[in-house]
Amino acid sequence: MNNSAISLYELNNLIKGVLTDTLPDMFWVRAETSDVRVNQNGHCYLEFIEKDSRGKNLIARSRGMIWANTYYILRAYFENATKQPFASGLKVLVQVSVEFHELYGFSLTVHDIDPSYTLGDQALNRAAIIKQLEDEGVLYLNKELELPVPTNRIAVISSPTAAGYEDFLDQLNRNSYGFVFYTKLFPAIMQGERSESSIIAALERIYEHQDCFDAVVIIRGGGATSDLSSFDSYLLAASCAQFPLPIITGIGHERDDTVLDIVAHTRAKTPTAVAEFLINNILEAETELSYIAQDIVSLVQQRLQDETVKVSVFETKNTFFLRGWYKEQENVLSSVNATLSKSMQRIMKANNDKFIQLEDSIRRRLDQNVKNSLTAILAIEDGLKKNVQQHYKEESVRLDMYEKQLAFSSPENILKKGYTLTMKDGKVIKEYSLLKSGDKITTYFADGNIESIVQ
Structure with a gap:
């Protein structure tokens, strides 16, 4: 046997002493938060990690904690400055003390945090994303x-x-x-x-x-x-x-x-x-269309005025031709009106068809979702029934086993095996030293009991 060997506790205690005597009381450390969680007492437990330059592989990890009173203050300070919660995945600059416990090992206790570091990292991240999108x-x-x-x-x-x-x-x-x-x-x-x-x-x-x-x-x-x-x-x-x-x-x-x-x-x-x-x-579009409509009306009115002058001169020469011209213009206007009417109907029908298609598509998807939900509910119901039946069966077997164990270990069963039970004043006597001369005791057998006096 090697007499120079020490126990694990002694080794960890030695490491704790070396760290305490060698390292400063506080460090400012750059790291990324991971697995941040708060227990019912308000203490925050987390991990600090560091990844390689590509951001893929972990190169360092350490357990960390923030005591409840410190966490309450630091979280409010950090979230007020950064406008985001203290959570996993953040690049942080924290002031820590190094702790080493013989049982729980190495950890970092947080005492302060610098929100400006996190804000700077977020700004760099946003700038990098914008540049990547621009390069692409x-x-x-x-x-x-x-x-x-x-x-x-x-x-x-x-x-x-x-x-x-x-x-x-x-x-x-x-x-x-x-x-x-x-x-x-x-x-x-x-x-x-x-x-x-x-x-x-x-x-x-x-x-x-x-x-x-x-x-x-x-x-x-x-x-x-x-x-x-x-x-x-x-x-x-x-x-x-x-x-x-x-x-x-x-x-x-x-x-x-x-x-x-x-x-x-x-x-x-x-x-x-x-x-x-x-x-x-839409208001701007309507306004623009209104201006266009006014321009059209003005042009038509001017054209009608010009044509009226022409007709007045021409009417004196050929009334019959004038009537034919009016008829021709009337036909042109009727044709334009019919064309506009058909175009408007076609546009309205196209939009109506689109909405009908959308409505049909939504209705089909809704029906399918309802069917899928019903199927899932039935499957869950069937699974629950099977699980309940299996659980009931397992519990019945377990209860039978417990019942047999209780019966096997009952005092009556033990007495039947030839053992006896000695009691004094209603209490079981397990040790000889509990009795003294003159004590009245009762000894129980499988088929009865007998009273005795200790000599």
Whole structure:
């Protein structure tokens, strides 16, 4: 046996002493947060990690913690400065002390945080995404699309329960000009980690019916600006930049534009502002058409006036020819009227057919979703029945086993095996030292009992 060997505890205690005596009390450390969680006592437990220059492989990891009283102050300070929650996936600059416990090992205890470092990293990340989109030639693609006239068939991406969505619809439907808008909601999660994939999925559903819409509106009313990180996503921005329909954003924030705002065709501050933009868009078209109509009326009136002078001169020469000319003009006007009427009917029929197709498509999808839901419910019901039956069977077997074990270990069964039970004053005597001379005891056998006096 090696007499120089030490125990694991002694080794860890030695390491703890070396770290305590050698290292400074505090360090400022750059790292990325991971697995951030808060327990019921308010203490924050997390991991600090570092990745290689490509951002793929981990090269360092350490456990960390923030005591409840410190976490309460630092979280409020950090979130107020950065406008986002203290969560996993953040690049942070934290002041820590190194701790080493004989049982729990190495960890870092956080005492302070510098929010400006995180803000700088976010700005660099946004700049990198914008540059990547620009290098790929897609940054301004959506802005180059023309808004149809009128823009009144709108695909809406929003949370169905959001107050901003209700405000948007109310503003559109109650416009003072009586303009008619056709909207279709494509529900999506508008905040949190799942919002990016949810919005992209909604865009893919709209893409399947792009001919039914003039534009896409992405709105998010209310909520904290701290939930806007998903709108600085490369994947979401690239999807919107290359989308074949104009995209209008109304995310509801006052800070600098997100990457999504930058690539979108049009950016408005709020859902209500988006509705006002769409109303003004049609109003401008109507105003322009009104001017054109006035010009046409003026030209026709001038032409009629000129022709009236010509007719007055010509009438004296040939009344019969004048009547023929009037008849010819009347025929021309009738032909123009018939052509315009047919064109208007054709346009109305085309739009009506599109909406009928959209309605049929929505109805079919709704019916299919109902069928799929019923099938899923029946499957779940069947699975629950089987699980309950199996659980009941297993519990019955377990109860039988417990019953047999209890019967096997019962005092009556033990006595039948030849053992006896000695009691004094109603208490079981397990040790000889508990008895003294003159004590009255009762000894129980399988078939009865006998009383004795200790000598």
